[in-house]
Amino acid sequence: MEANLASYIQEERSKLNQLLSRYLNHLSTPEILGQSTKYSIEAGGKRLRPILMKLTCEGLNGDPERVYPAAMALEMIHTYSLIHDDLPAMDNDTYRRGMLTNHKKFDEATAILAGDGLLTNSFQLITETDYYTDSEKVFIIKKLAEASGLEGMVAGQVMDMQAEKELTTVEQLENIHRLKTGKLLTFSVVTGAFLANAKQEILEMMEQFGTTIGLIFQIQDDILDVIGDQEIMGKASGSDEGNQKSTYPSLLGLEGAIEHKNRYVMQAKHLLHEMKLDQSLLEQLVDYLSNRDQ
């Protein structure tokens, strides 16, 4: 990663971690629920989505400070989805980012409720901010719910579980990823552009850009599962193969998966060029997503 992107990411992560911890600390909620939500929020995610939102807003000459409430809500929804995905009835994971998953650290009931609570409060947080007008709040809540609900992320998770039982094609795989991870990534960049008062045309290109980088992210995830370093990633590599899960490398071979990813990288950069956002930190971020080792 280039030095200026690396320091940008580090700074944003720490700012966002602070804001999220402060928000959770001020809630009046049972102690165990406070501990459980904070445990997962503070577990040190990449904060990729909030960073994407801010870079987009900034790149389009918006006031980047305005992204924070939406970025916090987004990260709370992302965190809830990880807590629920890790549950025994779903992926049944013991570790995430090198730490015990929420239901292992606490218990299943607490993990389910911590997820429910983070999801609910993410919408509440947007209604409470004075950074947005009512009309902006309604737009953001609508987009965020569309991205995460029965036609978005939740649908993708159901399709992902069903696909584990049967062979899939690359097309089916990408349909799942577009919903399961793509929708929230798309929300990041569309909302960043919206808060910069971008034109409709740009919002539409951002939809495409979000989908494309979502696929890049996912292909690299699958590649890392084959060739990644367990120490760096904080989770076991080779787990997809153990699960007999369809992945890009299992469907296209490792070389094929890398070529497929590179086509999306070209596409993403082309879109940035069209939006006059090449030469920006966003372009560096595309390379980082494509080449990351964790």
Added chain:
Amino acid sequence: MEANLASYIQEERSKLNQLLSRYLNHLSTPEILGQSTKYSIEAGGKRLRPILMKLTCEGLNGDPERVYPAAMALEMIHTYSLIHDDLPAMDNDTYRRGMLTNHKKFDEATAILAGDGLLTNSFQLITETDYYTDSEKVFIIKKLAEASGLEGMVAGQVMDMQAEKELTTVEQLENIHRLKTGKLLTFSVVTGAFLANAKQEILEMMEQFGTTIGLIFQIQDDILDVIGDQEIMGKASGSDEGNQKSTYPSLLGLEGAIEHKNRYVMQAKHLLHEMKLDQSLLEQLVDYLSNRDQ
């Protein structure tokens, strides 16, 4: 139940069931997720909360048609909470309203995701309606999230689970009920009043009224668990005793619980009198809640 209230309730239930089924049928979501959400939404709940909202709006001379989007969202959140409460990690229930619980009919993963989806889409639905201005949408989403999130219903559910492990006092019991069931009931009447453009003073009295009828509802629930007819209720009576759960009858005796409930009934009726809503169907509903046999 008096005849005019009975026919009102029946009519409203069927109207709301129709609206909810139509909403879910129009979503583009994986088949299993559509089936699972519809299964629980169509499982024939009492629709008490939507009916309370409409009666309140009507009683205060508002346009009662305006309650529907908020009432649908509320019922979706209530349904999600039942699906998650029934899960093996929580109350581990096999039947609800005489039907298999969602995770028994489908599976645990699907039940968790159906709940997550209903919760998320309840907020989305409010953003999409043309019944409300943006400022009304923000008010309703804020109140609904406050009632259901980390400081509301979810907090109450965590406290309820903790209380199962230790003896509680009536005060502790009522703290739990105020959050777990009281908050959503309060949302019903406050939103009904808000949509009738009621004054702040009325909204505040409605907060109290909602809390009070929530406690009446809960005391009667506990009483029915002791003396109720299993056939009518569609679930096993005596289950609280089996769970060694603190209830009003276990803490106050059966007679004591009934007296306690009657004090709240007086209080609720006094509040209705203050708001010039005595002689209304709302007053009949208070008696119905207090005397219901299921």
